[in-house]
Amino acid sequence: MEKTTKKMLSTLKGIPSETPPVWLMRQAGRYLPEYLATRAKAGSFLDLCYHPELATEVTLQPIRRFGFDASILFSDILVVPHALGQDLSFAENHGPQLGPLPHDLQFDATDFHKRLEPVYQAVESIRAGLEEEGFSGTALIGFSGAPWTLACYMIDRKGSKDFAATRLMALADEEKFTNLIALLVTAISSYLIKQIERGAEIVQIFDSWAGVLPPSQFFKWVIEPTRKIVETVRAACPETPIIGFPKGAGVLYQNYASLTGVTALGIDTQMPVTWVRDVLQPSVIVQGNLDPFTLASGSPALLKEADMILSTLGDRPFVFNLGHGIDKSTPPEHVKRLVDHIRGYRS
Numbered sequence: 001m002e003k004t005t006k007k008m009l010s011t012l013k014g015i016p017s018e019t020p021p022v023w024l025m026r027q028a029g030r031y032l033p034e035y036l037a038t039r040a041k042a043g044s045f046l047d048l049c050y051h052p053e054l055a056t057e058v059t060l061q062p063i064r065r066f067g068f069d070a071s072i073l074f075s076d077i078l079v080v081p082h083a084l085g086q087d088l089s090f091a092e093n094h095g096p097q098l099g100p101l102p103h104d105l106q107f108d109a110t111d112f113h114k115r116l117e118p119v120y121q122a123v124e125s126i127r128a129g130l131e132e133e134g135f136s137g138t139a140l141i142g143f144s145g146a147p148w149t150l151a152c153y154m155i156d157r158k159g160s161k162d163f164a165a166t167r168l169m170a171l172a173d174e175e176k177f178t179n180l181i182a183l184l185v186t187a188i189s190s191y192l193i194k195q196i197e198r199g200a201e202i203v204q205i206f207d208s209w210a211g212v213l214p215p216s217q218f219f220k221w222v223i224e225p226t227r228k229i230v231e232t233v234r235a236a237c238p239e240t241p242i243i244g245f246p247k248g249a250g251v252l253y254q255n256y257a258s259l260t261g262v263t264a265l266g267i268d269t270q271m272p273v274t275w276v277r278d279v280l281q282p283s284v285i286v287q288g289n290l291d292p293f294t295l296a297s298g299s300p301a302l303l304k305e306a307d308m309i310l311s312t313l314g315d316r317p318f319v320f321n322l323g324h325g326i327d328k329s330t331p332p333e334h335v336k337r338l339v340d341h342i343r344g345y346r347s
């Protein structure tokens with residue numbers, strides 16, 4: 001009963017609405033002063049991720065301000081390597097830093113889920129909080145990094161332009177790399193299913209570094225592992241929509257959509273919306289793809305770009321979002337302006 005009132009869920013079932021649902025990647029983050037205050041209270045970013053109550057608080061902050069149609073679990077994709085036993089830290093303004101890849105890396109389901117229990121508790125408490133605070137129309141998205149992107153961080157051990165160490169290992173020691181990807185497929189599928197069991201209504205798979213691979217390897221390390229995850233999650237939770245976000249996939253978005261079986265596709269900023277309309281939209285629901293810096297600038301281009309996206313993609317079931325996470329320089333008023341504009345579109 002409650003489900004039918006959530007615009008995000010009906011859109012992902014293929015039902016178009018007057019104006020599209022809207023949420024923004026990284027909507028809970030450093031552009032909000034209340035986020036910075038809660039992070040300070042938690043101690044560090046990672047402490048915040050593992051504190052169910054404070055993670056709930058920061059998840060709800062942007063919903064209170066902007067009334068988005070979806071909330072996204074506050075966590076990070078790197079809690080998965082962390083729960084598999086790899087050290088992880090986030091130095092202020094330096095991004096993530098991982099420890100050496102454990103030699104005896106194994107997936108022990110009991111141990112893995114025990115370590116991630118605070119994340120599952122956050123999922124439960126966000127669902128409850130949305131109801132309590134009267135946001136019963138806001139859906140909850142759970143997420144994971146995809147195997148390729150997690151492997152990039154696990155092997156290169158920090159952010160990189162090209163993830164050279166990972167690229168080389170995938171080619172030079174294919175057997176070892178194949179085993180790592182297989183382990184990640186198992187862990188990620190299990191992680192997503194658990195999030196759904198605890199209250200996530202949608203899941204999104206972030207493959208942020210899909211774009212560094214040439215086509216043959218894109219099929220092997222992006223499409224095939226994601227297809228297996230979709231198959232496993234769908235077998236356990238057939239009703240739950242799955243959004244895939246293979247950032248930088250270019251024309252391979254088309255292959256990714258048809259071969260992985262995701263419900264919807266997150267589109268990055270580089271994709272021309274007319275191509276998305278003509279090539280992707282006939283067979284898959286799309287989400288995207290405003291440039292985060294156009295939003296941050298708040299220039300006249302903001303509403304113009306938003307209108308272009310709405311008029312090109314809005315005739316079919318569509319979710320308005322950015323093409324990448326919101327930048328920390330973004331004034332919250334610009335977000336409000338954008339959301340009001342989308343809600344008033346056509347009226």
Ligand code: CP3
Binds near residue numbers: 030045206
């Ligand atoms: O979207 C949301 O609001 C949900 C929370 C979320 C975060 N990270 C919080 C976060 C999600 C879905 C992610 C995903 C994530 N994390 C990705 C995939 C999406 C993408 O951006 O490509 C990746 C690659 C990561 C790994 C990661 N986490 C990096 C590289 C960094 C440092 C870069 C940066 O923006 O500082 C993080 C840190 C991080 N994750 C922050 C937040 C709010 C900033 C940490 C802080 O508060 O200082």
